[in-house]
Amino acid sequence: MPPSAVKTVEDLIFWQYAKIISKSAGMGKKNYGFIMDRFKKLQSGEIEWSTSMRKITKISLFWDNDFQSY
Template sequence: MPPKYVKTMQEELFYEYAKLISRSAFNGKINYGFVSNRFKALRDGKITISGTIREWQREQELPKECVFCGAQENLHMDHLIPRSRGGKDSADNMVWSCRSCNTSRGDKGVFVWLGLKRKDNLHCLVAGKYLKQLFELHEEKGTMNIREDTIEQLCGTCRNKSACIEWNTEKKLTCFCLESVF
């Protein structure tokens, strides 16, 4: 769950990205003081989300393995945002995934599939790509300024209700809301 200072969908995206920056800076750990600092810098426009070209270059250096479990066999290109839910067939939306993870995930969003406890273990480059995709979708749909007190605007059409029930996050602004637009 995000802290109380995260009030809009855009701020939830910035918060998740700030945690990603922390994981990169602190060897996989989340330093919440640093997260707060990076969140404010993102929100205030002092820093920006990195470009996709930089991440593509770094991604080319990774070993060819499943980005979710590390398996090196039965690999397939997987769409971060499933095509069946409007995901693009582009390099920005593609990652290596093993058959087991791909089948297990199906057409779920990455955060819903991984759950609140495992989502922050997603490889930093993959998480960055995914958050950029979600950012673009929320910009396109005009949902960036939805606040927790108006989150019900998304709940009516969201396909993540079962995850919200499971994690007791109904009508709360969470990472699951980020996946509500596809």
């Protein structure tokens, strides 16, 4: 379960991506401090991600906004 800092779909994507970064860095998926650090850097734009991840974010934000209109 994500922490209370995760409030939007975009935040959730950042959180999951931060866990992927943590695992890739050899820190594991349960190193909360490292994951939170990467999460905050992703939120602030200090860390950028690949073009494919940006496209996924745009698509997910589109769907999230579309469903909220019903």
